[in-house]
Amino acid sequence: MKPNVKLVIALLLIISTICYLNIGVLADNSGGAANVSSSVPDKMKLVAENQYLMLYMDFDTTEIAVKDKRTGAVFYSNPPDRQSDSIANAENKMRLGSQLALSYYNSKGQPGSMDNANDCIKANQFTISEIENGVKVLYDIGIKKIDINSLPKVISKERFESLILSKVEDEEDRQFLLTKYQLVSLNDAKSEEEKQNLINTYVNIKNTDLYVLDKYIYVYEIPAVYRILAEAGYTQEDLIFDNTENEIIAEVVLTPKFIIPIEYTLEGENLIVRIPCSEIHYEREFPLTTVRVLEYFGAAKMSDNGYIFIPDGSGALINLNNPNKVGMSYKAPVYGFDSSIRQKEKVQIAYQAYLPVFGLKKDNSAFFAIIEEGDAMASIGASIGGVLNSYSSVYSEFTVLPWTEVSFGRETEVDKIKVYQKRPYQKDIVIRFAFLHGEKAGYIGMAEYYRNYLIEKGMLGKKIEPKSNIPFNLELIGAIYRHKSILGIPRKVLEPLTTFEQASQIITELSEDGIDNINLKFSGWFNGGIDHVFPTNINIEGKLGGKKGFNKLVDTIKTLDGKFYPDVSFMYMYRVPFLFSIKENSARYLSKDSVKLKNFNIANFQPVRGEEGWYLLSPSKLDYYVSNFINKYKNYGIGNISLRVMGEVLYSDFNERNLVDRQEAKEIVMQQGEKFQRNGINLMVNGCNAYMLPYVDNIVNMPLTDSKFIIADESIPFYQIVVHGFIEYSGEPVNLAGDYIENILKTVETGACLYFTWIHAESSILKDTAYRDLYSVNYKDWYDIAIDLYEKINLALRDVQDQMIIGHEKIGDKVYRTIYENGKEIVVNYGDKPFYTKGIKIDGKSFEVVAEGGK
Structure with missing residues (x-):
């Protein structure tokens, strides 16, 4: 992603033509376009197909549909019946047709938002091209009016020829441009009077020859000239420079403009959605901060039955048809908050999202999404319809440019300025969508799918070698x-x-x-x-x-025959040795000072007064100090270690001299996990974010429930279903739990x-x-x-x-059953009254084995 670079394809008429040509190419190569299922709108054309899936696209709106050939189920990127939504107004109906939604700020620090439906599709500012196994769409988001003031009226010969003419490859474009810009030189003046007139007209002509825009240019020719200049890389900043240099009075209004590509490809049973962030372009006056991707993919109507799955804590479900929660929403950063973004208060205590996954079940079908790349920059959001529209949805959003507010002097809005990360996120955003049906279309099927995915990717190792006792x-x-x-x-x-x-x-x-x-x-x-x-x-x-x-x-x-895990903190620096430089080794806030954290008072949400706090080690220093420690630690022959925060804490270092964004920090932490593993040192961690699973043997303080947000209807042991049988884990200490009886019951229900x-x-x-x-x-x-x-x-x-957990269900009010692959079934009763199943009584606040294993 590069600010202040090419504004590609800005001419609306030409874009429309290019779009038409690209559509023709895809349609001709679609093969089975005539065999579109009746469940897919006729205007959608087949763009990719494999053994399992068919990918369709509407070339007018760029929305997609994925048809599962095994079941005939179709999943849409946008609600196909949105125009009949009785709640959404015209603008919100257009928003329901978007695939991308953006947040940005202007030069005054004022927030703005756009989406590709309202701010791109309406003006046909996009191109579609065929790629291997799929399709790519390039959006030019931000509708700009092009007039005579959009063109440089006077430009120096050197700048015109080097910045523009030398980069125009098409000969017809080149000749057309030269008919609209005429070279003016004092050397060509035929008289002193003519020379003086040129000097009076063009203030810079004494210093250089000039190219001057034909003052009789036709209005319909202006977009064509603008298109050639834009494709050559001529920007609004260039225009301002040339106007200033030549004292041209012209109103140049900077408008937000974002060039963003998105790719859809089929890979086996999955849809892969990719945004190559290095190809995102925008003007520096309008820094792009977040990109929301496919907000309405698989969205459910208010009449649909099912639920949304979110990875809050152990996992949670949001029912689709709960009238008491209309309009509610959820949003949480994957892997918790970035500690290098300063927090002045902490208004809620909640579990973080340890896994980069989400899903939605609707009747007998479900989709399940895994954020494969850009996960450390991601947040997962969900909303229940009923206010702006009638649809419930779950989605991912990515912070491509972290920012904060810095105050000078008094704490007023006037004294605050926005400060941004030195560079935007440069790598790809990748989301993998899987499609589940029948008995697999639920959170058990989603967890099984994710477990198999982790095993296939080498992120879950061999099963535990059980001892005689737990x-x-x-x-x-x-x-x-x-x-x-x-x-x-x-x-x-x-x-x-x-x-x-x-x-x-x-x-x-x-x-x-x-x-x-x-x-x-x-x-x-x-x-x-x-x-x-x-x-x-x-x-x-x-x-x-x-x-x-x-x-x-x-x-x-x-x-x-036990295991010993001495506990060590590498990322939190509570105290430092003599001559150890905090300045050189600590992570930095965007305000450039060293990151220092404190505990928060749960009564007033403010940092605890009088507490010294602790600094954060820069991720860039982690490799050196971990290697140094391992070399010394191996002498004790222990073979195990507890990493206090490395399993669940992830943060950036905004030091401009050595910037480490959060995605890069994730890679560094993973390298340390691999290093411990390579040196034969088993790891115990707290919580455990997904990327550390390949290196961990024991997880403590794993959430056994969700955060109890009002929007959520059920807590589920999704995380535990994924890892049980592969990694030992436990919840918070029994003796420190707020309700130790519930803690014990959760321990049994989740197999902890x-x-x-x-x-x-x-x-x-x-x-x-x-x-x-x-x-x-x-x-x-x-x-x-x-x-x-x-x-x-x-x-x-x-x-x-x-044993893997293969089943989990609610079988009564506050009563849950967990089923293992060997056939064992355990029922936990959180209620006060007894519950009976299979002829067995489960007392209140108790549990019983209702089926022995042995398969």
Whole structure:
């Protein structure tokens, strides 16, 4: 994408002609165009076909339709019956016909929006061309009036010949242009009087020969001249320059103009939608910030039955026909918010979208979309019809140019300016659409499809090798810094919460009491405790037992056949070593200062006062420091590590000297995952964004439910259905859950592991510290509960550790059934009253195995 470059195909009449010619080419090569199914409008022409699908396009509106040859189902990019929509006005009916919707700002920082239906299709400002297995449309979005002021009336000989004439390849265009621009030179003056007249008329003629526009040019010739200039690369900025240089008074009104291509191709059972962002052009006065793609693909009418699937947390469904939610909408960035975009307040607490997927089920058919490229720049949105139109839809939107507001002095709108990323996103946007039918047309089918996709792409590895009992995930916290009064003087001291010896004692007791598959995450074990000094070196905490005690703990875990995951933060820099440069190593805001984060107060949504906060390491530095750490860490022979935030946090670095956009940051993080894997180090992460799945063995703090947004009707274990049997996972710690009973039931429903966070010291030691959210962590308070829960859940889940989830459904009010590939069925009752199924009673707030496995 390049600002201030060619404004291709600006002449409306010529564009229309070109469009007609291209349509002819495609129609001639369409082959089966005459055999269009009765379910596809006759005006749509076949543009691609394979064993599974047929791709059609309407050459007047550029909308597409995909017909599944296996079932006859047709999926439209836009509602085919939108003109009869009783809610939408004329403009919104046109918007329903759009494939692209844009957001931008003008030079004054005022927002604007366009779509290709209202601002391109109406004026025939597009071309269609055939590509392999599909079709490409080039949109010229932004209708501009072309008149005499759109052309340079006077231009220097050097600029005319180098900027324009040398780039006109067509000889007829070249000759036509030379008939409209005449070369004027003082050397050609036949008298002093004529020379003086030229000097009086053209202020720059003393310095250079000039080309002058024929003042008798016909109105109908102006668009033809404009087209030749535009194709040669002559821009509005060039026009302003030439007018200024030659003191031409002409009103040149800058108008927003966006050249955006989109490609549709068939690949096996899928439709591939691609936007090559390097081919997007716009003027720098109108920075393009977001592009919304196929907002109404497969849109559902208010009378349709089904739901929208969104990847909020574990997954959520939005019913199509809920009259209580008319006009509601959802929108969330894939992989969470970019931390390098400054947030002054946090108005909601919600799970992020860990997976770049979405879908819509309508009656017996569904589509499922995977964002393959540009996913780190994407947001997923959904809306329920009933206000602007009658249709419910789900879609993806891409931030191609991140921006922020910077204030100078007072916090008023007048004192704010827009600041943009140095360059726009340059790579491709790619969305893969799959089409599901019958019993596969639902969230189970979508999850199965995504699981198979990940396996095929090498993003899900081999199945888990199950042990005799399920895993037990346990986090122990070693040391923290806290304020303490020493001889009446307040000082910040390192406080041991769990020593290495005490950790050995706890896990040994657990093993003796029947828990023998322990995954121990140990936080705060080195470099100054839980908020450790950035790990350029590894200094094991002496107050916890030093290197000797650490090694004994390692030996204990190995003896118990467990796994040890020491926790490390690379991306959050809580404290830094001596002579470590924050300026050189930290990510930057768009305002150019180093990114520094703080926790937010849930009461007022503001950053917590008095908290020091932490800096973010630039993604460009991650490779160096991770490599350095691995070289030291391998000496301990542990083979496992917990990455505190690398699995779920993703951000840009807007440093203009070394810009790393969010998509590039994703690639860098993936390289670190591959590096750990290559060095034989297994990973435990929090949350886990999709791109880290190939490198992860254990996920903690995985959301087991959705964010409970009002628009959502049901929480579903979509994420868990995708990965169960391949990766061990657990939700938030049982002892820190707001409702620990629901946490336990969700653990069973989703096939997760139990997870606890403990310390050996009393919980009261954390009072009035930055860790006050760890309010119930003394292991003795939860030990017996953990033993009891493990025994019960182990009986239910130990024979499905390596089994895929193949079924999940709501079978009663607050009652859900999960089915595994070996035939095992478990029913969870969240209600207060008993529920009966297959002759088995499931008490309220309880679960039961209703069918044993063994297939």
